[in-house]
Every structure is written in C-alpha cells, then in structure tokens.
Amino acid sequence: MSIHILGIFGSLRQESSNQGLVKLAQKLxxxxxxxxxxxxxxxLPFYNEDLEEPSRTPSNVVEWRNLVTSADALFIASPEYNFGPSAVLKNAIDWATRPMGQHALSGKVISLMSSSGGTGGAHMIEQLGGILGLLGNTMLSEPSGQIAKGADxxxxxxxxTDPAIEALVRTRLQALVDTANNLGK
Ligand SMILES: Cc1cc2nc3c(=O)[nH]c(=O)nc-3n(C[C@H](O)[C@H](O)[C@H](O)COP(=O)(O)O)c2cc1C
Known part of the structure; x- marks a missing residue:
C-alpha cells in the first residue's frame, strides 16, 4: 500500500520559505x-479544553485530526521564533494530541526541518523534536534539517535557487519513506 505523507508548515507568511520546503517535498x-x-x-482556534465536548469541537479541528490520523508520516517545516517553535504550529500540535489516550499524533514517522534565521532552527528542532518524540513518534535525525537564512x-x-537545499529535501524524503517502510507502514 502507498505511504501517505502529510506536509505541514508552521509559518503563516504569504512568502513563507517553510511553505516552500513542503511544496518542494511534494514535487520531489x-x-x-x-x-x-x-x-x-x-x-484553527487557540486550543481550549472546553471545546473537547464533541458537540462543541470545531469542524476544522475534526478535519485536522482526521488528516493527521490518516497519515503514515509527517513532513514538517517550520521557522524558529525566539529560539523555539512558532505558536501556530504548537497550537495545531496540541489540538492533534487530544482526546487523551486516543490522539492522532502518535506512531508517525516525522521529518522536522527548519528554514530560519541565523540558527537554522537548531533550538526549535531540538525542542519540538523532543516533544514529538515523547508523544511516541519516530523522528528522523540525519541529515540535519537546519537551513540558515533559507528565505533568501x-x-x-x-x-x-540552491541545489544543496533540493538535495537535502530529497534525502530526507527518501529517509522518511525508507523508515516508514521499515516500520511496516
Ligand atoms: C518573532 C521572530 C522571531 C525569530 N526568532 C528567530 C530565532 O530565534 N532564530 C532564528 O534562526 N530565526 C529567527 N527568526 C527568523 C525566522 O525564523 C525567519 O525569518 C524564517 O525564514 C521565517 O520563516 P518563513 O520564511 O517560513 O516565514 C525570527 C523571526 C521572527 C519574526
């Protein structure tokens, strides 16, 4: 059966380079x-536990959870903001991790990359990668997904315009597919 990869980007900027990384991965x-x-x-609204009452859960939250559930693997690209993840991505992750005990965001193979400023997203990848690993996902660690000043x-x-970025995305994509296959996905 064909592996399903869901691409997610953690920047709302119209000219987002992290959106570009996800679209590049789709092409490759x-x-x-x-x-x-x-x-x-x-x-997605800000996470609010009151909305976990099924009759109150927004339909776009349900759609988001269903998309994550249906994916075997995630290809995430997100900027680092102030040495951490973007709030909008963390919010989406929080929604995907409920209801407790039967949540969507576990058992996935995940590539986490970052097109950021000078750090290339090193802090964000370490923090968010740690969180996603603790949630029970398999994180790709090599080669590094950091891209410094990627928006240029x-x-x-x-x-x-940089063949090295295309090669990096291709390599991580293949590693994602190989790892998912090895895990019987
Ligand atoms: C509020 C804010 C904080 C930022 N903090 C960092 C940071 O800690 N480290 C870093 O490398 N880049 C930082 N940046 C730069 C962004 O990561 C960079 O502009 C990135 O390309 C934005 O992603 P996008 O092109 O997908 O929108 C920050 C940018 C903003 C707006």
Missing part, C-alpha cells in the same frame, strides 16, 4: 507515495 516525492499538505493551521533561497511556491 516518489510516484508511489501520496503527498498532501495542510495549509490551514492559521484557521526558497520561494513559497516550492522552488529553490
């Missing part, structure tokens, strides 16, 4: 892989 995905991406994390070289439509 092997033909036997289904690669879709979610581009509406900005429409990656367009939001998924093109890059």
């Amino acid at each position: 995905a092997p033909t036997d892989v289904t690669f879709t991406f979610y581009d509406k994390i900005g429409s 070289r990656i367009s939001a439509n998924g093109t890059t």
